[in-house]
Amino acid sequence: MENPLGEGGEGLHDWLVALKAWRELVGMEGGEENDSDAVVREENANVGAEIMGRGKFGPPSRGAWGEDPWQGWWGDEPPFHKPVFVLTHHEREPLTMSDTTYTFVTDGIQSALEQARAAAGDKDVFIGGGANVINEYLGAGLLDVLELHLVPILLGGGGARLFEGIEPDVTLKQIRVLEAPGVTHLKYRVVK
């Protein structure tokens, strides 16, 4: 509960939380405006809905949601400001926190994508993670662009690995690399 990203995992986001673009998303003033700031703005600019795994929404305990279910790691003012679709095996009524509504999807990644597309209108759908969720969409041929923010931190064993189980027939084309303080922003197109 105290280390949702694993011990030391918060360091993966040190570059992010310092940014003006991030602080705006969480209702704070100030912050750095560097190359990372522009990347975050670009990444969010045309997104109309997000899909995430249950682990990005709440603690990794599994099973039914229970009577006093978790309201999300993200608090009363989530940074998403758009419809969020949470993949889970357990039904739950939609939850609205400020201007973010979480919809819980129990019938798979294709259904979540359809619902997110409908919610996004002519904007993009963002697959927010974790790694297992991205792997599922990538393996199913449903990703168009893969954007990675590479931070040189080693977290030890036990985590989910991006690209685990993805077959060599998935082809990526490097479309943009950007060096910024403490992070490398990598952008690939999935060739179809």
Add this chain to the structure above:
Amino acid sequence: MENPLGEGGEGLHDWLVALKAWRELVGMEGGEENDSDAVVREENANVGAEIMGRGKFGPPSRGAWGEDPWQGWWGDEPPFHKPVFVLTHHEREPLTMSDTTYTFVTDGIQSALEQARAAAGDKDVFIGGGANVINEYLGAGLLDVLELHLVPILLGGGGARLFEGIEPDVTLKQIRVLEAPGVTHLKYRVVK
């Protein structure tokens, strides 16, 4: 024997073999002069000796070398042009191919490093891989700089993973990122 880097693995080096810097190393004319060319020149500029695993020298068959042992993947004119120290569990006399002498080291990574340092004089020692060898030196605190050439190819399962088994107390600091055609050049300092 036909796919020393695994099926499709040669694609990892497409960016490299096109370069003028590489073609010079293997005695060929022509080639591209782009940002990758400069990276390869810089990487090799101050190297006085290389350490590699047995798999970079020869086929992954293990055991004693036998009576007609493999002369190296690299042919009669190896691209190294410097002393090479091959980690192996099986003794073998040194092998000279053109201006490269392979010395086979059976008493571990520390011994290989000491021998390579002596051979390199005041130049650097290059740990050429594979991943398991780099992991061993990194985990033992014996690497100063980690230089990666990231190519977006998925090779399927069964390969060695860089960083496998490395503990979180190994700290890397990003010191240079460079985008080039089909590859991202990443350079990290190991913080000590």
